[in-house]
Amino acid sequence: MKKVTMNLPEVKDYRLTEGLNQLKTNLAFCGKDIKVITITSSVQNEGKSSVAFDLSKTMAEGGKKILMVDADLRKSVLAAKYHIQGIDKGLSHYLTGQxxxxxxxxxxxxxxxxLSVAGPLSPDPTSLLDSDQFQKFIDKVREDYDYVIIDAPPLGVVIDAAIIGKYCDGAVLVIEQGVIKRKVVQDVIKQLKRGxxxxxxxxxxxxDERIGAYGAYDYKYSYSYYGDSDAEDRH
Structure with missing residues (x-):
């Protein structure tokens, strides 16, 4: 198996580390049958790819065998974000028989x-993802890894995440605080449920969390976890 190199920032934020550990633990308590998990959001730039990547790395550091799949065949940012070197082929190559x-x-x-990256952007990603070939991929990696974390496109923009989700054991929705309106989140939840x-x-x-003695604010990741019934009520 080929190995890639990446430019990974050093994580020094205690709250970020604790949040990731909390998310990892809560997913484990969902049950041993939950192995293939889709990560999506309502719109772009909510940080879903960072959450998927950080969660995958945290799980691996905890002793699990983890595969992260970049399934955004429309606008993948993963390879560029982490300066990944050594990639020859990606998911779209496999889905098109290459x-x-x-x-x-x-x-x-x-x-x-x-890690599996998206590969070249596809003119028809919906058809590629809603295919026997993608089903075969999921069936295979489910057997080989403890967890498979799939970074899917925002569901408030395209339908791909709902299509990916039907091949998976469940979905986690990333919500950016103070930006996404409740109605948008509710519509995304309804789409997932319809699928x-x-x-x-x-x-x-x-x-935004208050830090320091004088009440300054900093902008950091924070993770909270709750079930779908709560998600609809709170957002």
Missing amino acids: AEIEDIIYETETEGFY KVRILGAVLNKV
Whole structure:
């Protein structure tokens, strides 16, 4: 298996680390049958890709064998964001018959953390994702990894996340604090439910938290986790 290199920022934020550990623990308590998890959001720039990546890395550091799949075949930012070097082929190569599964999975510098990137952008990603080929991919990686974390496009923009979700065990919705309106989140939740996607919980992201003796504010990640019934009530 080929290995990639990445430029990973050093995490020094205690609250970020604790939030990730809390999210990891809560997902574990969802049950041992929950292995393939979709991460989505309502709109772009809510931080879903960062949540998916950080969660995958945290799980791997906890001793699990993790595959993160970048399934945003429309506007992937993962490879550029982390300056990933050493990628030959991605998910779109496999879904169009140009590669085998083993060709699109890469080992990272973090033990137990494996990665599959989106590959070249597709003119018809919905058809590629709603296919027997994608089903075969999910069936295979489900057997080989403790958890598969799938970074899906924002559901408030395109339908892809609901399509991906029907092949998975559940979805986690990333919500940016103070930006996304309640009605938008409710519409996304309804879309997931219409697609019969199990909603595992939500992540409140980019939370302003009071720090320092004089009440200054900083902008940091914070994670909260709750079930889908609560998500609809609170947002």
